[in-house]
Amino acid sequence: MELEAHAEELASDLGVDKEEVRDDLDNLLSYSVPVEEAKQSLRRKYGDGSDSSASGATTKTIEEIGTGDSNVSVTVRVLTVGKRSIQYNGEESVILEGEVADETGKISYTSWEEFGFEAGDTLTIGNAGVREWDNKPELNLGESTTVERDDSTLEVPFDVGGEATLAELTPGDRGITVEAEILDSESKTIDGRDGETAILSGELADETGKLPLTDWEPRDEVAAGETIRIEDAFVREFRGVPSVNISEFSTVTSLSRDIAISETAPRHSIRDAIESGGLYDVELVGNVVDIRDGSGLIERCPQCGRVTQNGECRSHGAVEGEDDLRTKAILDDGTGTVTVILDDDLTSEVYGGGLEAAKDHARDAMDREVVADQIADGVVGREYRVRGSLTVDDFGANLEAAEFVEHAADPAERARRLLSEVQS
Numbered sequence: 414m415e416l417e418a419h420a421e422e423l424a425s426d427l428g429v430d431k432e433e434v435r436d437d438l439d440n441l442l443s444y445s446v447p448v449e450e451a452k453q454s455l456r457r458k459y460g461d462g463s464d465s466s467a468s469g470a471t472t473k474t475i476e477e478i479g480t481g482d483s484n485v486s487v488t489v490r491v492l493t494v495g496k497r498s499i500q501y502n503g504e505e506s507v508i509l510e511g512e513v514a515d516e517t518g519k520i521s522y523t524s525w526e527e528f529g530f531e532a533g534d535t536l537t538i539g540n541a542g543v544r545e546w547d548n549k550p551e552l553n554l555g556e557s558t559t560v561e562r563d564d565s566t567l568e569v570p571f572d573v574g575g576e577a578t579l580a581e582l583t584p585g586d587r588g589i590t591v592e593a594e595i596l597d598s599e600s601k602t603i604d605g606r607d608g609e610t611a612i613l614s615g616e617l618a619d620e621t622g623k624l625p626l627t628d629w630e631p632r633d634e635v636a637a638g639e640t641i642r643i644e645d646a647f648v649r650e651f652r653g654v655p656s657v658n659i660s661e662f663s664t665v666t667s668l669s670r671d672i673a674i675s676e677t678a679p680r681h682s683i684r685d686a687i688e689s690g691g692l693y694d695v696e697l698v699g700n701v702v703d704i705r706d707g708s709g710l711i712e713r714c715p716q717c718g719r720v721t722q723n724g725e726c727r728s729h730g731a732v733e734g735e736d737d738l739r740t741k742a743i744l745d746d747g748t749g750t751v752t753v754i755l756d757d758d759l760t761s762e763v764y765g766g767g768l769e770a771a772k773d774h775a776r777d778a779m780d781r782e783v784v785a786d787q788i789a790d791g792v793v794g795r796e797y798r799v800r801g802s803l804t805v806d807d808f809g810a811n812l813e814a815a816e817f818v819e820h821a822a823d824p825a826e827r828a829r830r831l832l833s834e835v836q837s
């Protein structure tokens with residue numbers, strides 16, 4: 414075990430700050446104190462009453478475990494096992510994360526040791542540390558933890574194995590298996606921990622919805638149009654929505670079956686959509702009540718793509734901006750408002766012309782605002798069905814539109830109305 418892992422275990426066992434424990438431990442080890450002796454010494458220093466924590470663990474059910482516990486022993490069924498490599502101060506460790514359950518409930522765990530258990534196994538875990546994460550207890554399996562595999566199978570009221578639909582995923586899920594179609598995938602270079610790293614960024618869909626996807630170890634199977642099975646994926650929050658992550662430990666296999674992808678997004682009221690904190694694919698219907706500044710013919714920084722104000726980029730100062738089209742429309746459905754952002758293509762549609770037409774228009778009028786004015790004349794006061802990705806943050810609720818269709822002229826809506834007339 415690495416220093417970080419020892420410090421993590423001690424901090425968790427003793428309920429004290431990890432940085433402090435690590436510094437103490439580092440100090441003792443630098444005087445060549447054997448690691449177990451150093452840990453015992455720190456347990457005494459930070460007042461672990463049980464002295465040897467191995468004998469201090471009480472057997473509990475999962476329901477009984479609280480954030481005040483320091484060490485427990487439990488008999489559980491493993492629901493999920495996710496492998497992940499993490500980095501602390503330049504040291505890399507591979508950890509296992511997931512959930513275990515008994516008849517009374519389920520709980521997340523982190524294992525710093527490779528105990529060799531798999532989803533479905535029934536285990537008796539001795540002397541697991543308990544730590545608090547997000548106001549909930551979590552099990553911490555370290556060097557002083559024992560894991561014994563039971564021959565009998567503990568029946569638990571939870572699904573074993575991590576198979577999930579996209580709609581079921583929530584940030585923090587580990588060891589997940591999904592089957593989905595890749596809608597879109599593009600290569601990106603990011604500044605990773607080992608310098609520039611190539612990743613794939615995209616979008617996937619199944620019968621229940623769509624989510625963003627990141628593949629940290631680019632694979633050929635993760636290409637637009639492919640249907641794949643991903644085992645051992647983890648889920649992170651990305652701009653308020655769950656995002657599926659494929660790591661070096663994930664297994665990706667191509668599937669021959671087709672997945673019936675949902676063609677529509679769930680429709681919500683604006684208030685409900687905002688209260689959800691963010692939705693990757695949502696449909697809203699409302700009236701455009703205004704368009705915001707920064708709409709129409711705009712200029713972007715050639716280095717970062719941000720919209721410039723009076724030729725100034727927030728990051729890069731005075732720059733020679735590049736012309737682009739964008740619309741920020743305020744949509745109101747009576748329950749709330751969101752800012753709908755239309756990209757250059759959707760803006761061209763509502764403006765009735767492309768970038769060159771907009772530039773000519775502005776030049777002739779000797780005023781760039783005429784483009785925004787014409788867009789406003791076209792959309793303000795009308796009702797639209799909007800589909801896209803909603804993010805909610807301190808700056809408000811923004812929906813990046815993939816579809817922006819006037820409601821009265823919307824064939825999908827007309828069909829819906831017609832159908833309801835026929836049925837009534």
Ligand SMILES: [Zn+2]
Pocket residue numbers: 714715716717718719726727728729730
């Ligand atoms: Zn810039």
